Every structure is written in C-alpha cells, then in structure tokens.
Amino acid sequence: MKKTIITVVGKDTVGIIAKVCTYLAENGINILDISQTIVQEYFNMMMIADVSGTEKQFGTICDELDALGKEIGVMIKCQREEIFDSMHRI
C-alpha cells in the first residue's frame, strides 16, 4: 500500500469532491478516508488514498491533480504520507 495524502483547499463550490473522486476512480486510486470541513466559506478537505493501483507515475498524478484544482478554482496538493509521519510521529 502506498498511502498518499491529498489536500484540497479553496472557495467552496458545487462538485469539488465529485470531480476529485472521479479523477481518482478513473486512475485506479482507492480512497481510504475522507474528512472535510468548511470554515468561513473555505472548503478544506483531506483524503487518504492508496496509489498502488494506478499505473501512472506519482509525479504525473500530482501534476494532473494540480491542473484539475486550477480548473475548479481550488488548490490540490498530493503528498506521500511519510512526510507527515516522520514529522508528527516519534
């Protein structure tokens, strides 16, 4: 399993989750967990996903999600889980 954290931040609008999830489904990326909040009209979502099922390079997924984010008007970041683990877990 290659756990990846996808964060989406931006102004709330209809269909953000739908679009991100569609992209992930099309690329064989399995979602393990989603949490989402809206603070002062700002959409804030964190997803934990497993990218081991996709054939695409990790860098390509990052770039495509970034492009998708620009399309919807939000910021999408895709990072491997290890950076958070090493920073926040002893």
Add this chain to the structure above:
Amino acid sequence: MISQYEVLETNEMIEKENLDVRTITLGISLLDCIDSDLGKLKNNIYNKITTTAEKLVETGQYIEKKYGIPIVNKRVSVTPIAMVGGSACKTSDDFVEIAKTLDEAAHKVGVNFIGGYSALVSKGMTAADELLIRSIPKALASTELVCSSVNVGSTKTGIDMDAVRLVGEMVKETAELTKDNDSLGCAKFVVFCNAPDDNPFMAGAFHGVTEADAIINVGVSGPGVVKTALEKVRGESFEVLCETIKKTAFKVTRVGQLVAKEASEKLNVPFGIIDLSLAPTPAIGDSVADILCEIGLEYAGAPGTTAALALLNDQVKKGGVMASSYVGGLSGAFIPVSEDQGMINAVTAGALTLEKLEAMTCVCSVGLDMIAIPGDTKSTTIAGIIADEMAIGMVNQKTTAVRIIPVIGKDVGDTVEFGGLLGYAPIMPVNKYDCSAFVNRKGRIPAPIHSFKN
C-alpha cells in the same frame, strides 16, 4: 492515522513559513582521479563528477514532488583540490584550469554550486596549497559555480598566520577581479577554523579525506517555522520558549532525515549527515534575526542578543539530535548579514556592528558571514578580522568562519546588491586602526592549552 490538523500544520510550514530543505549535497571523493598529467587529471575529475552526480538534480526534483517539500539547492562537494591537483599543477594557472573543469562539470549535471576548491592548511602550507590559495581570485573570477574555502586553523594545531595573511591578500584581490559585479567573487569564498569534513552548506562545503567515496549530506532550514511557533508563546517563561524551539527543530529535522534517506536510496549513495542549521534567506519571514526579535529584542544586536542566540542555537541542536542519528556539518543558527532581512534591518538601524557580530559568533554556527565592508579596507585589516574569528574557533573548540566582501568602489552608507539567495547588504564600518605589524609576523599561533578553562 495522520490527522487533518497535522497535515495542515505541515503544509502551512511549507507554504507560509518557508520550510524547505536547503540543500542536498553530494560529496564526491576525487582522490582516485589524481594523475601527474593535468589533462588526464581534468578528464578524470570531469568524468567522476558527471557520472556520480548524473542523477542528483533529477532525484532532488523527484523527492520534491513526492513529499511536496521544496529542495532549494542541489550541490556537489569534492575533495580539497589542493590535494587532488598537488602533483599535476605546477603553477596557480594550472589550478585555475581545474576550477574551470569543476565549473563545466557542475553546469553539466545542473547543480547550483560545486564546493571544494579548497586547501587545508591549519598547521602549514605545502607548495600546492600555496599555489591553490594564490589561484583563488582568478579561479573565482573565471568560474560561475565554483566555491572555495581554506581552513587556516584548528584547536589542535593553532592558527597558521602565514596562511591568514595570504588569505587576506587573496580576499582583496578577488574583490578587485570581480569589482564589476560588486566584488561578488568574495561571496563564494570562506576561510575556516576547525572546518568540518561533511558540511553541506556553501561556500564552505568540501568532501573531507576522512569520508567515503561518495556521500549524501543534507542541510535543513526553517527559521520562519521557528519564528511562527514562537509567536504563539509570547511572554511565556524560558522553559516554554526552549521547549517550543526544540519541538519545532525536531519536526524540521525529521523532514531533512526523510529526504536524506530517500535521496541516499535513490542514488545508491550512503547517507552521511543532517546539518541542523537554521539557514535564513532574504525572503521576508525567513530570518534568524526575526527569531531573536521574537524572543524579545527590538533588533538583533541589542544587549541580550548573544544570550538569546546561545539559547536558540542550543535548543535547535537539542531538538535536532533526537530527530536524526547522524548529525554533523555546521549545525546551529547561521547569522549571515546580506542573506537575512532582519539582520540587514538591524545593520541599517545601527543596532548591529561588526564587533557585536563577532561576539555572536562565539555562541552560534559559523561566523562573520556575508558581511560587506568598504572596498578600501587594507588586506592586513581583513587578515586581522580573520585572525580574530579564527581565534574564537580555536579557543572554543568550535567551527568559525569568515566570508567577508570588501566591495571595491563602495563605502559606509552605500548598499551592495548580490542578488538571489545572497541578498543585499549595507556596507558596514570597520575599525580603522592598524594591525599590520601583528599580521605581518611570520609563523603560526600555537594551539591553546586544554586545561585551566577560564
């Protein structure tokens, strides 16, 4: 499972507080390149660097993407060239030829800098060492990415004052040769006492002879992260202050550790050390001086600065050593002037002088760094400033360094612009009184006694 709060905290550090990995430095030994024929030697050097470091930049970019963390610099450090070129180089110009080869190799692999145009002369100079030191002005003026350093002293050997005097002259000459660029050549040269073999930071990085054939050293950064963390504990006790710095340093270093391990695996080169330094950049909010202000000083340089810096430096190390088993290099807080907006402000306001900076270097990493002084400063005065700083390192058993830029044609009141990560600096006044009779004495200062500590 990682929580949303933790993810948010990490990403805020990266996006708003300038958290980054300052450098991945690949140390490469050139000892197996040695040949008495200059042409062959240059070929060997070029081939070794371009094959060993071939994938360095690519790997750096891959890791940046994978973890979403910027890796600002990818660099190469090599065995001190005075040793490598000793048998092939008969003149200073021969050494300049090697500098050009290093520059070509660095351009070829796409790194930001290459360090190791160096000589280690803490007790004395060989003929090759002296030729190399004399070639430094020309080497720095005729290359773009080559960085140079000279180690002129150590706690065990004392200070080689002949080398200090020579380096003083060379700094001045480098300034003259690069005067059309605001004497920028001097920004690529540093003189050390107790230079570490595994420092990943420029201009002082070289690959020590005690090191393996190739090694990955990583320098982390993150003054902005410490500053932001301290904003939340204003007015709290020293205990809370120290605890906050330690925790932050831990987190920052862990990122460095992750990147270093990954780079080491990807490049199939052993991991050497993490350098725990807080390295500022001219970007707003990426300043060590701002941390000192946040601790409670109006400006860096105010009374209390040395104490605050000592505290900061120590806590950074305490937090960092738990995050990585292999800590080395310079590890501490850097206090360059031109590369730190808060330091520039302090100098401009008149709060920070050369003398106070010297005191600060007793308790923190490195030394007098990126300081612009009037272009008409005598070479003996520069040697005197270097000798003072070397003495601090020698007696206190720590690394100290001087990277000073006599800006030809400029005087106190002027400002000099170096550009990029090197920033800009107001010209600082230098004590006008003469020290040439001291500096012109021949020989070396003996090593200090290690007992009777006072």
